[in-house]
Amino acid sequence: MQQCAPLPLPLPRPPLYRIISSDSLWRCDVQRCALGCPRPVPDRRLARFAIQLPFSGAAGAAGTDPPKGNFSKFLEPVWRFLRPHTIRGTALGSLALVSRALIENKDLINWWLVFKAFYGLIALICGNGYIVGINQIYDIGIDKVNKPYLPIAAGDLSVDSAWLLVLSFAAAGLLIVVLNFGPFISSLYCLGLFLGTIYSVPPFRLKKYPVAAFLIIATVRGFLLNFGVYYATRAALGLTFEWSSPVAFITAFVTVFALVIAITKDLPDVEGDRKFQISTLATKLGVRNIAILGSGLLLANYLGAILAAVYMPQAFRRNLMVPVHAALALALIFQGWILEKANYSKEAISDFYRFIWNLFYTEYIIFPFI
Template sequence: MALSSSSSSLHFYSSSPYDRLLVPASRSSRSIGVSSTKTKHSSRRFSITPPAAPSRGRSSGTSSSRGSDRSFSILACSQVGAAGSSPLPKRLSEFKDACWRFLRPHTIRGTALGSTALVTKALIENPNLINWSLTIKALYGVVALICGNGYIVGINQIYDIGIDKVNKPYLPIAAGDLSVQSAWILVLAFAVAGLLIVGWNFGPFISSLYSLGLFLGTIYSVPPFRLKRYPVAAFLIIATVRGFLLNFGVYYATRAALGLTFTWSLPVAFITAFVTVFALVIAITKDLPDVEGDRKFQISTLATKLGVRNIAFLGSGLLLANYLCAILVAIYMPQAFRRNLMIPAHALLALGLIFQTWVLEQANYTKEAISEYYRFIWNLFYAEYIIFPLI
């Protein structure tokens, strides 16, 4: 609390969310003002000034005015009491919200769905080996993957603050809701926690794959490498980490936990190839909403070079080819896939993609339409993992 004095009034400054309140002065020589403002660091500051002495020859006020002053004093004190109450729960809530946004929830959902789908498929293939005591180990694996995901997306935000202020001002560092120092603490904690969990539970081979994923995520964002500047390298990193490493690593670890040696099953080989191509499409289309900031900071992407419309059609075309291949695989390998589900499901998803691309074209590629298109691509990604254990 800071105290300062002036000659005529009593002022209180607080960072409480209340609107500014100014209590009108009575005809007495005393006046009370209560205002709410925010300091640079949202800390509470109080300034108290004593009332001026009554003017000579003028009464100090009737009992009515004194009662009025007393009521104003009560109002002012109650206001300050409310403003000065501890905002700790609110601060914790805001910090949790900033951390959640820092993790990029749409990527967390993709990681969690992918790992769950692959574990489920491995168990469906070997129902006689299901051991519920392994559930805890599976949960450790999901937590480790989320930690790795948090490290990769977090380190990217730390080195993209300027770009994000243009492209993604809602992200916590760019918005000023999370300091760079706090972000560094979080990403280092994610990396250490993930490595420890994997090392203690899944052995050296999976630990090596996990470390490779963290390394690729690092050189994607961190100077002097910063491979995100080069479209082909960026696409390959994203496709490798989110496509091959995630699917192969989770399936390998699950079979090892069941006491089985690794062998590719046709469905797992299919989903690994399918999602690797899908991750490539995500890598291409993720730059569509970011063209403005990428051009400003001279980040070379296919979207800045070829234009938003061409990249949207390229991404949609690759996904349609992916869906067509899925349908053909189901037709020619009926022994490995449930055709009555796999064919209509992928046909419907392809039709949805065509419709969303048409909507984007009709909207003339506005920023809102581009963002909606990109969200739809992620929804298709989630849908593939949801149906995977059933096909």
């Protein structure tokens, strides 16, 4: 076949590939050649590379602006990186505790507290982002099996970008807390960051040890969040710390609930955990046994809430506490029955785990009114 003649420049280029020069994007496809003249076609490998680098400096060199949608495309994997279901739990918990403290001290409310509560919420979300983010950085191989939709495992977010995000979250959250909430809350915040770090980062990587992992999650999401937010809110009101019966109840209730979340979060991940030799109760005792154990602990939690309302009517609204927690317990039993009927398929296990998080959100939603 006659050798292809060089193509004249400039070549027409589709808008999708403007950030790549014509000689690097186009190639001759000899198999498409007719009468010795090749038809230029895009090099798809280079095209994929162009798409993956939407903020390439080549755009400026070429004198063209990056597409307007690039920033929104960047935000989507960042949002997934933050694990939205954990943010909802953190936000609902902090709002519920602040609301309860204000309900107990209505005469001390002022609008300045709204801004301070907002700063506190941002700090908590930053801390949450650091903890879940650093876990993803050190779990890439496991996530490619268990959670391939997460942005680093899916290739939608680079490890360098993830490190930049988690360090920014930690620095921003700590700065907010130090400037607004004093040394004691700052020390609690640092403790939460430290526990989140040793949970995921070698050589500690305490997530490999079931008991240590459960205790860390229960401490951070249960005790530290509830105690810290309530303490900070009372301090902002000019009050010394003092437990109230509802706050003591929600702290104990959510600590047990966080323990259940720590146990059941491994249910959908058994395949990857076994492959990477991560020891969890689910890999040791089996999915069915752990699902039953988690359900049993939650049912005990709901029974405790009902008994607290019955025996402490002066502290709780019995007409709300009893029927709502009874209904949630029945819903949990029904969801467990669905899981059993589905023979503990991966999809059913994921649905069961999501349902447990929905129960967690519900408890915080009703808490200010109990």
